[in-house]
Amino acid sequence: MQVRVLIGIFSFLTCILLFVLIRNYIDAMNVYSLPKVNPYELAQFDDNKTKPLEMPDWLDRLSGQDEREFIYPASELQVKLLFADELKQSSKEIFRVSVGVINDYQFFCINQVLGAYNIEYSYYKIGESISLVVATEDENYLRSVLEKLRHYEINYTLSKS
Known part of the structure; x- marks a missing residue:
């Protein structure tokens, strides 16, 4: 109830x-009312002829170019140089990891794996073959991280520089 x-x-x-x-x-x-808007009027010329559109200067220059000054989206490049003085001060050893010819996905996987385990590296390319220069204090740790690359079908050879 x-x-x-x-x-x-x-x-x-x-x-x-x-x-x-x-x-x-x-x-x-x-209470609401629509605002009153005057209709759009086209420009009228005195001589009743249409005038040609004038192109801006930058448009002429851009259309006349044969080469592009940049490719968009632009590639990004980061460079870190290891100097001999820095290497002497640190206890890190330098290793060379040769991965051979790899595709873009495998290269992305290498960057992600080494970045996730905080391993400092740089790479260089000779022909189609890619090699990594890796600085680390523990060789066994580096080998364990590089074994994770086998999951992505990336074969490598490790040598001490």
Whole structure:
């Protein structure tokens, strides 16, 4: 019995609330009016002829170029040089990892794996073959990380420089 009374009161209050909201919405719509906008008029010339469009100077220069000054999206290159003084001060050893000819996906995997394990490296390419120069303190740690490359079908050879 009490539940029915509460449901009835809740329903009655909901109806009153909806009535007030709808009435306020209708009143607000009556107050609003669209702004008056003048129609667009085309330019008229005195001699009744159309004038040719003048091209901006930069557009002429751009269309006259045979070569592009850049390729978009531009490639990004980061270079870190290891100097002999830095190598003498640190206890890191330098290793050369030859991965041979790899595709872009495998190169991406190498970057991700070595970056995830905080291994400093640089790479160079001779012909189609890619080699990595890796600086690390622990050779066994480097070997364990390089073993993860086998999952991506990347074969490598490790040699000490």
